[in-house]
Amino acid sequence: MSEPMIWMLVRGTGETLLMTFLSGFFGFVIGLPTGIFLFMTRKGQIMENSFLNTAASVLVNIFRSIPFIILIVWMIPFTRAIVGTSIGVKAALVPLSVGAAPFIARMIENSLLEVPHGLIEAARAMGATPMQIVRKVLLPEALPSIINSAAITLIALVGYSAMGGAVGAGGLGQIGYQYGYVGYDFVVMNVVLVLLVIIVFIIQTAGDFLAAKTDHRK
């Protein structure tokens, strides 16, 4: 493999990591409050409101139903409006974040559902406000499970970002697509795969480690 090729792979890896973590971050910025909202307005929870819950739930489901590859295209006008372009890493961040958010919201909702109801009850009995219950009880108690969800989400985003590569998002996906699918360079394609596998393994291992570290249930 030539030196420029190696540098290209290094840059591609950097771009993939950047897209994965940045869109993961923005996805959480949108998904976390949405997930908390979905949980809090559920039946039997402290801010029970079936209308708002159903509305949020429908919205989340709609976004989750759109295949990612179509979401990228569908969102082009919106992406242009926000970042000024529809190609490259910056442009990929918008659909990646929007695509990850509803997924993250559902993950967060599920993590919060695992928190024993008695803890919420105890906090209410102490006179905690809903905001305090979220900050002091729900999020810290659900943290190990949220970290696990974050690892799953980031791994899904590695895959999504590679998909984005096929339509000009850059990163390892684009290299793999161009040199592998289009040019049929066997070596490059496999190196790309190995790099993706390594990224996924590192994320999963780190996630498992952090989840275990924060879990004091056993």
Next chain:
Amino acid sequence: MIELQQVSKTFHKKNGGVTALDNVSFTVGKGNIFGVIGASGAGKSTLIRCVNLLERPGSGKVIVDGKNLPDLSSSELARSRREMGMIFQHFNLLSSRTVYENIALPLELDKTPVSQIKTRVDELLALVGLEEKRNDFPSNLSGGQKQRVAIARALAARPKILLCDEATSALDPATTSSILSLLKNINRKFGITILLITHEMDVIKAICDEVAVISDGKLIEKGRVGDIFSNPSSPVTREFITSSHDVAVPFELEQVLTESSNGTDYPLVKLRFTGKLNAGTVFSETSRLFEVDNEIVAANMDYAQGIKFGVILILVKGTQENVQQAIEYYKSNNIQTEVLGYV
């Protein structure tokens, strides 16, 4: 301190409503320990949860420290709830927080300065005897230790009232009694009013001043613990007392027990004392009056607020005539007397 007036609560299920509380009224005086006893499903959990409005009553008043809680705004209610500590059957400690941090939680919610939190938590750790466990997580504690942490947490904000929801039901007997004596100690030391619910008569007997019996959502009996034990008026109450104090015929005796007398054997008699008389002297009385010997086989007697009650199994030995007279004497003294057979 706590007054419930005609509190009712119905849960709506698919197949109609379930009445959990039906016109329940009672008053708990300041500094008292008030126990509510009932079988599972009797509505006692709903009752205690209505006192701090974890459950909103369908109708009626819940007056705590002069304020009717259902009338309060949510911020006023939060303030009132901080005057009430609560402990639970399953402790409900946060697994993500150490013992110290769990106890500090109510103070954090109150935005207490960190230095004050530290002083207060140290005090409480000493009170419940867990100074050495301050940095442990709840998962490393035994059930009794967890409940001690929960008690410390409930007391952190210096409440006037402590609500105990089946606080000892998940604990073994030895731990139960140590938790109960801690509660009694707290009540004496700080004058905290305690409202507890339980299904165990032993808990009521051990620490309560007053007791209320709840069955099918209705309050069927209430009064001072000694009075209820000595003179239960409803069958449900009697059942609770009986079930907490019973004796079984020992296996060896059961093998040789015959239904009727052959003239040379002695009756095995079960005496149930409900506290109306001085149980301690009936045996010497019958010995003196009828020349019989009372051989005690098994007994389960107890003492609450000056009242002795329980059950004793005896063999009454003597001539057939004297034995008969002794049994009649027990009956005439208001002791529930039952001849189980002859040995």
